[in-house]
Amino acid sequence: QSVLTQSPSASGTPGQRVTISCSGSSSNIGNNPVNWYQQFPGSAPKLLFYSSDQRPSGVPDRFSGSRSGTSASLAISGLQSEDEADYYCSAWDDSLNGWVFGGGTKLTVL
Amino acid sequence: EVQLLESGGGLVQPGGSLRLSCAASGFPLSSYAMSWVRQTPGKGLEWVSGIGGSGGHTYYADSVKGRFTISRDSSKNTLYLQMNSLRAEDTAVYYCAKGAHIVVMIAFFDYWGQGTLVTVSS
Numbered sequence: 001q002s003v004l005t006q007s008p009s010a011s012g013t014p015g016q017r018v019t020i021s022c023s024g025s026s027s028n029i030g031n032n033p034v035n036w037y038q039q040f041p042g043s044a045p046k047l048l049f050y051s052s053d054q055r056p057s058g059v060p061d062r063f064s065g066s067r068s069g070t071s072a073s074l075a076i077s078g079l080q081s082e083d084e085a086d087y088y089c090s091a092w093d094d095s096l097n098g099w100v101f102g103g104g105t106k107l108t109v110l
Numbered sequence: 111e112v113q114l115l116e117s118g119g120g121l122v123q124p125g126g127s128l129r130l131s132c133a134a135s136g137f138p139l140s141s142y143a144m145s146w147v148r149q150t151p152g153k154g155l156e157w158v159s160g161i162g163g164s165g166g167h168t169y170y171a172d173s174v175k176g177r178f179t180i181s182r183d184s185s186k187n188t189l190y191l192q193m194n195s196l197r198a199e200d201t202a203v204y205y206c207a208k209g210a211h212i213v214v215m216i217a218f219f220d221y222w223g224q225g226t227l228v229t230v231s232s
Contacts, residue, residue, distance in 0.1 A: 002154060032215075033216075033218075035218040035219075037155070037219070043224075044205055044222040044223065044224050044225055045147075045155065045205070045219075045222055046222065047218065047219060047220050047221075050210065050218045050220075051218075056220070088154065088155055090155075090157075090218070090219075092215045092216070096171075096172070097169060097215075098157055098160070098169055098170070098171050098172075099145065099147075099157035099160070100157065101154060101155040101156065101157065102154070103154045104154045104155070
Protein backbone atom coordinates (compact mmCIF):
# COMPACT_ATOMS: atom_id res chain seq x y z
CA GLN A 1 0.00 0.00 0.00
CA SER A 2 1.63 3.23 -1.18
CA VAL A 3 1.50 6.39 0.92
CA LEU A 4 0.49 8.45 -2.11
CA THR A 5 -2.56 7.28 -4.04
CA GLN A 6 -2.70 7.10 -7.82
CA SER A 7 -5.18 5.44 -10.14
CA PRO A 8 -3.54 2.25 -11.48
CA SER A 9 -4.33 3.09 -15.09
CA ALA A 10 -5.27 5.86 -17.48
CA SER A 11 -5.82 5.94 -21.21
CA GLY A 12 -6.49 8.23 -24.11
CA THR A 13 -6.35 8.48 -27.85
CA PRO A 14 -3.68 10.40 -29.77
CA GLY A 15 -4.21 14.14 -29.51
CA GLN A 16 -6.36 13.90 -26.38
CA ARG A 17 -5.62 15.47 -23.00
CA VAL A 18 -5.14 13.09 -20.10
CA THR A 19 -4.80 13.90 -16.40
CA ILE A 20 -3.13 11.69 -13.81
CA SER A 21 -3.89 12.46 -10.19
CA CYS A 22 -1.97 11.87 -6.98
CA SER A 23 -3.51 12.11 -3.54
CA GLY A 24 -1.62 12.45 -0.28
CA SER A 25 -1.89 14.09 3.12
CA SER A 26 -0.78 17.11 5.10
CA SER A 27 2.54 15.46 5.97
CA ASN A 28 3.60 15.04 2.36
CA ILE A 29 1.88 16.78 -0.57
CA GLY A 30 0.13 19.23 1.74
CA ASN A 31 3.45 20.58 2.97
CA ASN A 32 6.06 19.70 0.33
CA PRO A 33 6.53 19.98 -3.43
CA VAL A 34 5.56 17.08 -5.66
CA ASN A 35 7.80 15.47 -8.22
CA TRP A 36 6.82 13.22 -11.11
CA TYR A 37 8.80 10.43 -12.75
CA GLN A 38 8.23 8.66 -16.05
CA GLN A 39 9.30 5.05 -16.54
CA PHE A 40 9.30 2.99 -19.72
CA PRO A 41 9.31 -0.83 -19.51
CA GLY A 42 12.78 -2.16 -18.79
CA SER A 43 14.22 1.28 -18.10
CA ALA A 44 15.03 3.36 -15.06
CA PRO A 45 12.68 6.13 -13.99
CA LYS A 46 13.32 9.60 -15.36
CA LEU A 47 12.51 12.94 -13.77
CA LEU A 48 9.51 14.49 -15.51
CA PHE A 49 8.46 17.32 -13.18
CA TYR A 50 9.86 18.81 -9.99
CA SER A 51 8.67 21.27 -7.36
CA SER A 52 5.09 20.55 -8.46
CA ASP A 53 5.13 22.60 -11.67
CA GLN A 54 8.72 22.82 -12.94
CA ARG A 55 9.74 21.01 -16.12
CA PRO A 56 13.38 19.87 -16.59
CA SER A 57 14.93 20.87 -19.88
CA GLY A 58 14.02 18.47 -22.64
CA VAL A 59 10.54 17.67 -21.33
CA PRO A 60 7.93 18.82 -23.87
CA ASP A 61 5.58 21.59 -22.78
CA ARG A 62 2.70 19.22 -23.54
CA PHE A 63 3.32 18.06 -19.98
CA SER A 64 2.17 20.24 -17.10
CA GLY A 65 2.01 19.78 -13.35
CA SER A 66 0.06 21.32 -10.52
CA ARG A 67 -0.57 20.95 -6.80
CA SER A 68 -3.54 21.97 -4.69
CA GLY A 69 -3.94 21.16 -1.02
CA THR A 70 -3.06 17.50 -0.51
CA SER A 71 -3.39 16.53 -4.17
CA ALA A 72 -1.34 16.94 -7.30
CA SER A 73 -1.96 16.38 -10.99
CA LEU A 74 0.04 15.68 -14.10
CA ALA A 75 -1.61 16.68 -17.37
CA ILE A 76 -0.55 15.56 -20.81
CA SER A 77 -2.06 17.37 -23.76
CA GLY A 78 -1.75 16.35 -27.39
CA LEU A 79 -1.22 12.75 -26.30
CA GLN A 80 1.32 10.81 -28.38
CA SER A 81 2.06 7.11 -28.61
CA GLU A 82 5.50 7.65 -27.10
CA ASP A 83 3.86 8.93 -23.91
CA GLU A 84 2.81 5.37 -23.10
CA ALA A 85 4.65 4.66 -19.85
CA ASP A 86 4.27 4.40 -16.09
CA TYR A 87 4.03 7.65 -14.15
CA TYR A 88 4.90 8.03 -10.46
CA CYS A 89 4.35 10.95 -8.10
CA SER A 90 6.62 11.50 -5.13
CA ALA A 91 7.05 13.87 -2.20
CA TRP A 92 8.97 14.13 1.06
CA ASP A 93 6.93 12.97 4.05
CA ASP A 94 7.58 14.94 7.24
CA SER A 95 6.06 12.26 9.49
CA LEU A 96 7.92 9.32 7.98
CA ASN A 97 11.06 11.43 7.48
CA GLY A 98 11.55 9.94 4.05
CA TRP A 99 10.52 10.07 0.42
CA VAL A 100 7.22 8.47 -0.52
CA PHE A 101 5.89 7.44 -3.92
CA GLY A 102 2.52 6.78 -5.45
CA GLY A 103 1.78 3.29 -6.70
CA GLY A 104 2.16 4.44 -10.28
CA THR A 105 -0.26 5.02 -13.14
CA LYS A 106 0.10 3.03 -16.34
CA LEU A 107 -0.79 5.27 -19.26
CA THR A 108 -2.05 3.55 -22.39
CA VAL A 109 -2.41 5.38 -25.69
CA LEU A 110 -5.25 3.69 -27.56
CA GLU B 111 27.74 13.93 -18.27
CA VAL B 112 26.23 12.46 -15.12
CA GLN B 113 26.45 8.67 -14.95
CA LEU B 114 25.51 6.26 -12.18
CA LEU B 115 26.56 2.62 -12.41
CA GLU B 116 25.25 0.17 -9.83
CA SER B 117 26.83 -3.19 -9.08
CA GLY B 118 26.81 -5.86 -6.39
CA GLY B 119 23.37 -7.36 -6.90
CA GLY B 120 22.76 -11.08 -7.03
CA LEU B 121 21.17 -14.07 -5.37
CA VAL B 122 21.46 -14.31 -1.58
CA GLN B 123 19.82 -16.54 1.00
CA PRO B 124 17.43 -15.15 3.61
CA GLY B 125 19.40 -13.77 6.52
CA GLY B 126 22.40 -13.10 4.31
CA SER B 127 24.22 -9.89 3.44
CA LEU B 128 25.06 -7.99 0.29
CA ARG B 129 26.77 -4.69 -0.46
CA LEU B 130 25.63 -2.61 -3.40
CA SER B 131 27.88 -0.02 -5.01
CA CYS B 132 27.05 2.96 -7.20
CA ALA B 133 29.96 4.48 -9.08
CA ALA B 134 29.21 8.09 -9.93
CA SER B 135 30.84 10.21 -12.61
CA GLY B 136 30.29 13.71 -13.97
CA PHE B 137 29.73 15.31 -10.57
CA PRO B 138 31.24 15.24 -7.05
CA LEU B 139 29.25 12.81 -4.91
CA SER B 140 29.88 14.76 -1.72
CA SER B 141 28.13 17.87 -3.09
CA TYR B 142 24.74 16.22 -3.55
CA ALA B 143 22.32 14.09 -1.60
CA MET B 144 22.08 10.52 -2.88
CA SER B 145 19.43 7.87 -2.40
CA TRP B 146 18.68 4.23 -3.03
CA VAL B 147 15.23 3.43 -4.44
CA ARG B 148 13.99 -0.08 -5.08
CA GLN B 149 11.34 -1.58 -7.30
CA THR B 150 9.84 -5.01 -6.89
CA PRO B 151 9.46 -6.70 -10.28
CA GLY B 152 6.21 -5.51 -11.82
CA LYS B 153 5.46 -3.20 -8.90
CA GLY B 154 6.02 0.38 -7.86
CA LEU B 155 8.91 2.39 -6.48
CA GLU B 156 9.98 2.42 -2.82
CA TRP B 157 12.57 4.81 -1.39
CA VAL B 158 15.03 2.88 0.76
CA SER B 159 17.65 5.27 2.10
CA GLY B 160 19.27 8.64 1.54
CA ILE B 161 22.46 10.42 2.53
CA GLY B 162 23.04 14.15 2.48
CA GLY B 163 25.99 15.80 0.87
CA SER B 164 28.75 17.32 2.96
CA GLY B 165 27.95 16.23 6.55
CA GLY B 166 26.15 13.14 5.31
CA HIS B 167 22.99 12.92 7.41
CA THR B 168 21.41 9.54 6.73
CA TYR B 169 17.77 8.55 6.44
CA TYR B 170 16.10 5.15 6.16
CA ALA B 171 12.69 3.73 5.35
CA ASP B 172 11.14 1.96 8.32
CA SER B 173 11.20 -1.30 6.34
CA VAL B 174 15.02 -1.38 6.30
CA LYS B 175 15.98 0.60 9.42
CA GLY B 176 18.50 -1.30 11.51
CA ARG B 177 19.34 -3.69 8.67
CA PHE B 178 20.65 -1.45 5.88
CA THR B 179 23.44 1.15 6.02
CA ILE B 180 24.08 3.82 3.41
CA SER B 181 27.53 5.34 3.05
CA ARG B 182 29.82 6.92 0.51
CA ASP B 183 33.52 7.09 -0.32
CA SER B 184 34.23 10.55 -1.70
CA SER B 185 37.72 9.53 -2.81
CA LYS B 186 36.19 6.88 -5.06
CA ASN B 187 33.06 8.93 -5.83
CA THR B 188 31.06 5.84 -4.94
CA LEU B 189 27.85 5.31 -2.97
CA TYR B 190 27.21 2.10 -1.05
CA LEU B 191 24.30 0.24 0.50
CA GLN B 192 25.21 -2.46 3.00
CA MET B 193 22.27 -4.83 3.35
CA ASN B 194 22.16 -7.26 6.27
CA SER B 195 19.55 -9.72 7.55
CA LEU B 196 18.01 -9.85 4.10
CA ARG B 197 14.44 -11.03 3.70
CA ALA B 198 12.45 -12.32 0.74
CA GLU B 199 10.56 -9.03 0.64
CA ASP B 200 13.83 -7.20 -0.06
CA THR B 201 13.91 -8.81 -3.51
CA ALA B 202 13.87 -5.93 -5.98
CA VAL B 203 15.81 -3.90 -8.51
CA TYR B 204 17.82 -1.35 -6.55
CA TYR B 205 18.40 2.02 -8.19
CA CYS B 206 20.95 4.61 -7.19
CA ALA B 207 19.52 8.11 -7.60
CA LYS B 208 21.25 11.47 -7.52
CA GLY B 209 19.57 14.25 -5.62
CA ALA B 210 19.26 17.68 -7.16
CA HIS B 211 20.36 19.35 -3.91
CA ILE B 212 22.67 18.73 -1.00
CA VAL B 213 19.84 18.15 1.51
CA VAL B 214 18.01 14.83 1.28
CA MET B 215 14.54 16.14 2.08
CA ILE B 216 14.44 18.60 -0.82
CA ALA B 217 16.64 16.64 -3.21
CA PHE B 218 14.30 15.17 -5.79
CA PHE B 219 16.00 12.61 -8.03
CA ASP B 220 17.32 14.16 -11.21
CA TYR B 221 19.43 11.22 -12.39
CA TRP B 222 19.00 7.48 -11.94
CA GLY B 223 21.25 4.52 -12.55
CA GLN B 224 20.08 1.47 -14.50
CA GLY B 225 19.60 -0.62 -11.39
CA THR B 226 20.93 -3.88 -9.99
CA LEU B 227 18.73 -6.88 -9.17
CA VAL B 228 18.81 -8.36 -5.68
CA THR B 229 17.09 -11.70 -5.21
CA VAL B 230 16.64 -13.08 -1.70
CA SER B 231 15.73 -16.74 -1.89
CA SER B 232 16.77 -20.11 -0.54
